[in-house]
Amino acid sequence: MKAVVVKPPGAGVWIKEVQDPGDPQGRVRIRTLETGICGTDREIVNGRRLTTSPPPGREELILGHEAIGVGEEGDGIFREGDLVMPVNRRPCGKCLNCKAGRPDYCETGQFVQAGANSLDGFMREYWNDEPKYLVKVPPAVREFAILAQPLADVEKSVEEILTVQRRLIWNCEDGTLSCRKALVIGTGTTGLLFALLLKTEGMEVWVSNRREPREWEAKVFQEVGLNFLNSSKGYGGESFDLIVEASGSTAAVVGEALSSLRRNGVLGLFSFPREESFSLDHRGVQTFVMRANAIVGLVNGQKPHFQRAMVHLSAWNSIWPNAVRSMITKVVSVRDEGEVIRVLREKVRGEIKVKIDWT
Amino acid sequence: MKAVVVKPPGAGVWIKEVQDPGDPQGRVRIRTLETGICGTDREIVNGRRLTTSPPPGREELILGHEAIGVGEEGDGIFREGDLVMPVNRRPCGKCLNCKAGRPDYCETGQFVQAGANSLDGFMREYWNDEPKYLVKVPPAVREFAILAQPLADVEKSVEEILTVQRRLIWNCEDGTLSCRKALVIGTGTTGLLFALLLKTEGMEVWVSNRREPREWEAKVFQEVGLNFLNSSKGYGGESFDLIVEASGSTAAVVGEALSSLRRNGVLGLFSFPREESFSLDHRGVQTFVMRANAIVGLVNGQKPHFQRAMVHLSAWNSIWPNAVRSMITKVVSVRDEGEVIRVLREKVRGEIKVKIDWT
């Protein structure tokens, strides 16, 4: 069968024939319907993600960690024909958090990640999997359900931030989070998903970019009720209870964000900055302490977060139908191999989420 | 303007002209679009809810605690034309939980409740309100959004149960609640809403009634993936991690439920039984202790729960569209006064939710 293959940690990507997984042997056989492409895939393809590794004893790795498939055969909680999405990070089997189904907090670092670390990904025609790593996809949101993979990371992040804030009374006088002002830095896939989720949680939400919003972005901000901040000239004196770094631009952004945190405010770091440093002098550290601020590193959503992602996509389908549909900016057929290779190599201007269609 | 009026604690209900609330005076003026009827309304109308009281200094009370309206005038976070739903229980202003927007945990008992205790309800053409007691209704779910009021109570209940279970690791080995088996006793409005919400939370959900399901119920159970248990001959040896009493039948149900709780299991009491007692002998108490069981009384959702209810109704609109629509079993025009009085007086066979249309 056809698959998208890389040879980590080297650069390069190939579409080639690989062995069909065959009989699921107690697992579920899944036919791939579509796969999504994200920044991590391109880092792997371009040889810039040095921690990437093939499965033990092999040199090639099948790429892809965002997928929707259809169950074709095998036991489990799914019925044939059910749409499913696989969870990409899998437990180490040793530490307590992994035993509890939470390899996002793996303590050994020996977890594996489909399409990235020691486990083949989903850019292939078929794969076999265990039901416990599969999440049901509601047919009604099929069109943009691929967003559930990055959204799962965002769901986990917001859950973690809310847990951290249990250190104080963070709810407002009306019992909701309406008095809390959040800033999401970056308007890419995760930036937008953070904005939608924080809005859903009842906060006043701002998104920022170093440029004016594009026309379709402006429409989304209007539909959802988001405030936009052009941060090319700073934050204009605005301060926030929560800031999420989702731009993946420079480490310097961290410093800017810290100085805009209100008392008891949290900075969530989600994206990997690509360059630069940030520095904080002793007065900055003092302010951080006096304001009871916190910084949290946010990684990886797990099965409960995939489930919640499906619920939220289903809700947004009703209330912000344009926003979720706008985020699928391109679909490429797997038969158009040249185009597949091209979208895997580099980001198209204005792109949010690109999907490969395997049907 | 027209209003539905009762004279608590006596029986009786009248449709009559009352004074228009007029200028909102810093509040929001809302035009009523529709109001829902629930069991509590009928208890008030039939003089069986002895704790009902009119506003101070008056003898009449305007009925109604489930409503959707449209903002017509006034300041606040809402724009003219926004659909809104009011929160029915309002704080005592004295205790810490009320100051934190959570009169569901009022400590003084001096909270007020629209249409029930010391505060006029929403069965009238207009009312004025403070934005902090109003929740936005997504237009896409307008058709069944009245369910958000009872659903808010259910949302609060599930939140509370999950908090109580933080005493142990209640998540399963896949990080979700997939290994937890829940039983909802009763298939009325709240019973069904509990079932939908617990299913959304990822549990295996059973619903029970003392009869076979009606045809439309069977369809809903099928669509949502609920298991049905005819409890007229007991629970057939099934045991549960969570049981919610939402039948409002007899206190004896509590005893049956307790004996079907698994280790660490919780019984949530939501409905008011109308008769009988339950009793537990010393061996039953021993079992309860040895199994680390818990019983929790579940009352009243607040603003955060109304917001979450809107999100879930929006999601169910996508994934279980038939289930939510099936629950609106009748709409009566306020102009048909005889019929309004009739539906306020007694339940129709097969009824789930009846709405009065005020437009």
Place this chain on the structure above:
Amino acid sequence: MKAVVVKPPGAGVWIKEVQDPGDPQGRVRIRTLETGICGTDREIVNGRRLTTSPPPGREELILGHEAIGVGEEGDGIFREGDLVMPVNRRPCGKCLNCKAGRPDYCETGQFVQAGANSLDGFMREYWNDEPKYLVKVPPAVREFAILAQPLADVEKSVEEILTVQRRLIWNCEDGTLSCRKALVIGTGTTGLLFALLLKTEGMEVWVSNRREPREWEAKVFQEVGLNFLNSSKGYGGESFDLIVEASGSTAAVVGEALSSLRRNGVLGLFSFPREESFSLDHRGVQTFVMRANAIVGLVNGQKPHFQRAMVHLSAWNSIWPNAVRSMITKVVSVRDEGEVIRVLREKVRGEIKVKIDWT
């Protein structure tokens, strides 16, 4: 070596020679210094605890689950000569709570309990154990450290109650629990330990019994600052935010307690009632729901609770030295076999904690 042996589920108790555990084989060899006697031991001895079982393949069980020993040999975190106390309930090895060191919330029911269920107890001259089941005993509190075993159960119970109450803001306006009024029913070992711990947590604490306090009890109440309630004529209109049943008398007490719970109040069931039933009519259930009350079954402290118990005994040694010492009402030498058998068979009037001295 000498051991105290029973033949469950039959009645009877024998002091006899059993095989020395010998070489600890990677575990720790511990010489028993003293063992405590509690109500459960007497139920076993008198054949009234039907769930008691010997280790697999045997007919006899070594009794005893409260012990202090001294490490004599073997690896681990302990140094030779360290005083240690063993944790009595051990994990099933299968469920997630047991894997996380919390067999108090075992889901399979396949945990074992030293001196009670499938595992030999500590009423013998030596035993071998794994360091992970041993807790260090501070020499300064050696005199009454045996209380740490029942206190561990109490620590776990209070932790659980505080977790359950996280459903609301339970802290008072000064940030402490000073506005919370607790009633402990029963003035035996666990009753007194509950009272001391709840007082330490900052609550207003009442203890009750169906008689006037004995002279030494009155002194303890005075030293600790506890209020006494003679409940032979009811609770005199007092109401409470927390009630703990620690009398082990009758199930009827549960009903009395429920009717004295304030809004949001919790009833913790700790002891096993020996007789009678309690019943609650539909009005009682309604009140329970409207008041958002909760009932929780409280069982078994684990290693973190034993550790905390040692800290609290060390604190009480400084602040309430008389109270903790008063609770050791009798010490019997293991050489006085007739007396050992006698105290194992029946409770002495006025007894709190009886120890057997193995040195």
Place this chain on the structure above:
Amino acid sequence: MKAVVVKPPGAGVWIKEVQDPGDPQGRVRIRTLETGICGTDREIVNGRRLTTSPPPGREELILGHEAIGVGEEGDGIFREGDLVMPVNRRPCGKCLNCKAGRPDYCETGQFVQAGANSLDGFMREYWNDEPKYLVKVPPAVREFAILAQPLADVEKSVEEILTVQRRLIWNCEDGTLSCRKALVIGTGTTGLLFALLLKTEGMEVWVSNRREPREWEAKVFQEVGLNFLNSSKGYGGESFDLIVEASGSTAAVVGEALSSLRRNGVLGLFSFPREESFSLDHRGVQTFVMRANAIVGLVNGQKPHFQRAMVHLSAWNSIWPNAVRSMITKVVSVRDEGEVIRVLREKVRGEIKVKIDWT
């Protein structure tokens, strides 16, 4: 009456006569027994704490935020003769956290602080206070009870860290924190108190300084079971689940600490660095995110933490009597005014806690 007075934000300190507070008028009149001196007092005296302010309308401020007094007159929960310690930070009266008795999380910044911000301190012969700001001091620990003020800050910090870590399963396989390795940077008052408390919480605890331990320190480390790390040449490859910065030296320490955090590890910032900056390049930020690390600013203990501090001092009095006594390194009589001024102006080499005796 005599008082120690400063004129913020200028440098200087005076012992002078001020007006006696007189009739407590519904509050409690307290006679000062002793006051402690900490680094903040010296920063005020030396004009280096620029945020210091006198009470409204005045130019002078009475210094002192660590005190033990004896109730002499007035209503409240205390009896005449009770030893009490005042809570130093007082609520703004406006925000929800302050209303809940938690001005450590004040949102307005309008809280006041005795002896530091807009409220007179306790370095005077008498003061009047409200019972809700007073904590009982157990006579048994009177000798070193002044440590309860800095310990309250430490108690709050550890509580906050444990709350933040609820984002994952942080307990170990034996249910305790025994697998968690903590490093406390700094061996001053707060550093030592952190070490004692984290040890009490069951962790493996390391303390570090840039020099070898002094002889008395070595004895304390031995008594408590602490590991020492001379960090003048780095951390020697050790890594930690928790690091607390309590040295108040340079901001550069923050960078060193971050690079020694394990997966899911937390860095707690308690002290104010006096100089330098720290910087983190984009790779450092990536590592922080991938390891799911967190940084938390730790400020100010409140009444529940003072109460817990008294409990822990009482426990340590039994188990580590030498450690707590070693920390009181000097007592100066208030009558020796020259010496009082001297100890307020500068730190003595080897000093931990210096007290002024007001009797």
